[in-house]
Amino acid sequence: MIGIVNYGAGNIFSLTSALDRLKLNYGMINTESDFDQYSHIIIPGVGHAGAAMEKLQQSGLADVIPLITKPVLGICVGMQLLTAHSQEGDAVLTNIIPVRTLLFDKKLGIKIPHMGWNNIEIKDNPLFAGIEDKTQFYFVHSYFIEYNPIFGIATADYGLKYAAAIQRDNFFGVQFHPEKSGQAGERLLLNFSNLKS
């Protein structure tokens, strides 16, 4: 069963609706002891990374998350929380995956936020099982995670090549919104739920 880290950063109705459509069971994680009930953990999040990190710390869950050995999936700002630092609010984050979250540079001739469907280049990874290379996912963000060949498992190109998905051990993160990315997104959520602990 999937546990959703419930720390008050953004709305999770779309995420739980997607899990309902996939007939995946889930529950909410409000305190440290709740982690034990779940086999897979999702960290959602929209909005401001610095503010989200503060909320995560206030919830008392920030120190526990790096110790998790079950599969963890961070979505959008939830993914950014896994990184070392964000330029958004000059925030120190969990540093589970030692990469940086940076602001898109409009000098690259791009519109900000990056909003819409973007194709991604996928490395062979169980999270993307059955999903073709160059499949499009739905993105909405102004900050991005720098590409790193060790931790990057998918890249997107928007002014520059950056990390669309990252992984370190049992920790996964996706910048796009699988719950809003049509069938491909639903497949990804299903793949995540099938990852072995």
Add this chain to the structure above:
Amino acid sequence: MLSKRIIPCLDVKDGRTVKGVNFVDLKDAGDPVELAWQYAQQGADELVFLDITATHERRKTMIEMVKSVARQLNIPFTIGGGITSIADADALLSAGADKISINSAAVKNPTLIEDLAKVFGVQFVVVAVDTKLVEQRNMVHLNGGRLLTELETLQWIKQAESLGAGEILLTSMDHDGTKQGFDCKLLDQVCKLINIPVIASGGAGKTEHFTEVFSTTGVDAALAASVFHFGEITIPDLKTELNKHHIPVRLCK
């Protein structure tokens, strides 16, 4: 690469979609959930629901409808009509809306844009602008084009961006309903003026109009209602055609 988005717009009154819709396999053309789902299946990239009763009758967009849509839909959607406060927006966000679109309320109280962006992030805030030529100048209009304001369209759009709009939905009232094509000249000016995504609206009549607006302007998305509802243009055909013209789109299988 970022795809150009195709966005059907659904008018909603009392929680039911209005305007004729003639999809063959639709059981209930007035059911926004079924209609939305059909569009998602066809390959729509996003949907806009506009509560057309909102401005005149001060009716709040129905939260229950938004929830039902969010439960079924696996693509993003925007809700517009009658949103005047943080509380309105918060209720819609909690019900599963990805974005909200504000029009009259933003003109009457521009700081609303700033407040919404601060609370929910710029990505949540679409500013819809209805424009019409008055003595050769594009002026912002309210109430579906019936009420002229003192705002010049380009200036207002620039101001909306600086206040925290995440996207502009620009409808040319002169082109709307004519089926003679989008207002490419104005859309081109807007795209050169601002650095946030722009949705073109008003004037779509045939596939070529979409090709034209994406080829000649920097718009990110094109919105239409009747050509999709009446099946005059189908989304798979439209995307195939755009793809032939090397316009990046999301092709669905």
